[in-house]
Amino acid sequence: MTKIYPDRLSPQQDDFYNALMDAHAGLSDTQSHALNARLVLLMANQIGNLEILKDLMETGRSYCDE
Amino acid sequence: MAYDYTPYPFVPPKGLSETEPRHPVVIVGAGPIGLSMAIDLAQRGIASVVLDDNNVVSVGSRAICWAKRTLEIFDRLGVGERMLAKGVTWKVGRNFHGEDEVFSFDLLPEDGHKYPAFINLQQYYVEEYLIQTALEFPELIDLRFKNRVTAHEDRDDHVLLTIETPDGSYTLEADWYIACDGAGSATRERMGLTFEGQTFEEQFLIADIEMKDSPFGEASVPERWFWFDPPFHAGKSALLHMQPDNIYRIDLQLDVDADGKAEAQEDKVIPRIKAIVGDKPFRLDWVSVYKFRCIKLDRFVHNRVVFVGDSAHVVSPFGARGGNGGVQDVDNLGWKLAAVISGQADTALIETYHEERSHGSAENILNSSRATNFMTPKTPAEALFRSEALRLAHDQPFARKLLNSGRLSLPCSLEGFALQTDGAAQVAPGHAMLDAPLTGPDGDTWLIEKAQGAFTLVGFGDVHLPDLAGLPRIGINQRADYPCYTATHGHAIRRYGSDIAYMFRPDGHVCAVFRNPTAEDVQAAIDTAMGRALETEA
């Protein structure tokens, strides 16, 4: 099920997005892919709540193309 | 109807036949920034000569989005109301990704402001209004068309200019040389100043079309449509918005290696436009292809030469910060230059123009670069994040905020800079004035009409304002022996708080706040804002 999450990034959303792009700068596709995986794991640990994490995975998955 | 470019007459200047006395200020360039500069100075009684190599207003619409704060400054310069009356205030924004509308939003204006968030108006109209206003100061503004500056020489306490006209060349001396000669500034090049920064590889096609039927469909509400990866222009970005006179602006991202010249030809442009607006008839009004740079000078002040507007900084147009940023330069420099020329402040005050506006311009460059980067992903990773942000934006509010097709130009804060006196308030020292409606003995008015142009002390609620020679005072929701107003619908009090006094600089930025202002405290704040504290530090 898709859950709608309240916005918690603004007003710093552009700073965040830019930092994320900077983190990927200069990496090959494979390296970028691996970085994304590491970031998910790190962020999951920061969130530290299985309930929330499962909801997030379900919501993320719900946007997949059929 | 196409805009009628009436040429302004060339009048042979005195300098061709006799030596002119040294001028306090020569402004090079009569674009929106040079003209605004001349009017700002004239309102303060400072005379200037304005030189322009051309004799018509901006060819093409160029800057079309004028932000609220800019309009408030233009209000003070006498052209704001005309701009608002002629301009288009857009109401609905729609963002598309491919075929789908990702989301739309109503740009509901916040109540209680004289000007909306922004309006669309072609640069040629803005320049026309500014020229008309400048001509109302025949004693103070000497506007010279077809006068091209070909050389200048820094002579320590003044600058010597060489000027070419259709009737020959002449020289002028000026105490201050204000370089408003645009992005390609020859002044900057003559001085060999480096002008480096991010240059984007992408080229954009900009076209104005005139169309009787709105491309936005039945509802004739002015809208702004932005496409990420449109079906008619795969992999690129496109923007459509409305100007007065049934003119619509289309911005289309082109391939990195597109041939700019060929892309600007009608046989290339017309099919691209048809792909957007369909079969409705239109007339092509103006086309331009260009590349973006986000660059600023290291220093805006070089002894007696001061760079203002595009000569000092250029940005990509997404977020409309070019024209808007330049008008804020003028607002910042005008009162300082007038204070120095009239002997009320030391030249050190001009240096603070560099500090404050260089900071503002860096903020504009940051925002414009980010918007341009978002619109033109450079790597697969950037493209991936963008397309997923777009996907989530269909229903996740946070993702909508990530989409960046240009952030609204807001005035920068000057918090922490030397001219401000530290203090805590709802609108902290350094911030630009927030407008609010007021009711007074002469009817309805606005804070921006009452407290801009000169240092002004404004008391909100129960706070008494001391009397200082030459300092205008205004009370809001109080009774006193100076002009007092009521905060219409309480907006002013809600925005500024109660029982507090604010000191506004002539450019409308808060420079100090007081709970119990004494004459000494207020004088000290003015001295600080006039840069008098800078001298003792030096």
Ligand SMILES: Cc1cc2nc3c(=O)[nH]c(=O)nc-3n(C[C@H](O)[C@H](O)[C@H](O)COP(=O)(O)OP(=O)(O)OC[C@H]3O[C@@H](n4cnc5c(N)ncnc54)[C@H](O)[C@@H]3O)c2cc1C
């Ligand atoms: C194609 C295009 C599209 C744009 N679109 C937007 C937009 O959508 N939004 C936005 O905010 N901004 C836009 N801009 C930028 C905006 O037009 C500028 O920020 C604005 O014009 C800057 O004003 P200015 O007075 O500093 O310079 P300019 O308007 O460039 O004026 C400089 C003046 O100096 C004169 N001059 C130059 N050299 C000399 C000389 N040697 N002697 C005498 N006179 C001289 C020129 O004739 C000109 O009149 C666009 C610019 C271009 C070129």
